[in-house]
Amino acid sequence: MKNNVFLFPASKIIGPEPFLPSSEVWSIGEIASYIRMSPNAVYHIVNRAGFPSSIGNPKRNRRWLAQDVKAYFETYSRNPDSTVRSSWVDLGHEPSTIVFKD
Numbered sequence: 001m002k003n004n005v006f007l008f009p010a011s012k013i014i015g016p017e018p019f020l021p022s023s024e025v026w027s028i029g030e031i032a033s034y035i036r037m038s039p040n041a042v043y044h045i046v047n048r049a050g051f052p053s054s055i056g057n058p059k060r061n062r063r064w065l066a067q068d069v070k071a072y073f074e075t076y077s078r079n080p081d082s083t084v085r086s087s088w089v090d091l092g093h094e095p096s097t098i099v100f101k102d
Contacts, residue, residue: 023066024065024066024067025055025063025064025065025066026063026064026065026066026069027061027062027063028042028043028046028062030066031045031046031064031069034069034070034073035073046062046064050072051072052064052065052068052069052071052072
């Protein structure tokens with residue numbers, strides 16, 4: 001016999017807890033919580049050019065100053081394409097390889 005699922009009481013969906021920074025030095029896990037991404041995705045971000053240097057051992061158990069990480073993401077959020085060069089198109093340029101028929 002099938003039960004009517006609409007008769008069951010609604011349950012509250014509990015999401016992730018808000019991130020409350022507890023220290024001045026952050027690990028990969030704390031950076032991942034801050035930007036709400038998985039720790040595996042954060043590895044790609046911390047290895048980018050321009051990301052703050054880690055303190056301590058650069059190979060294992062890396063840590064970053066929280067204020068440097070926050071400043072990086074604040075700057076990055078203002079202009080995420082800052083590393084991409086923009087090019088301007090000359091609207092008056094007519095290519096010489098195109099031949100128009102009359």
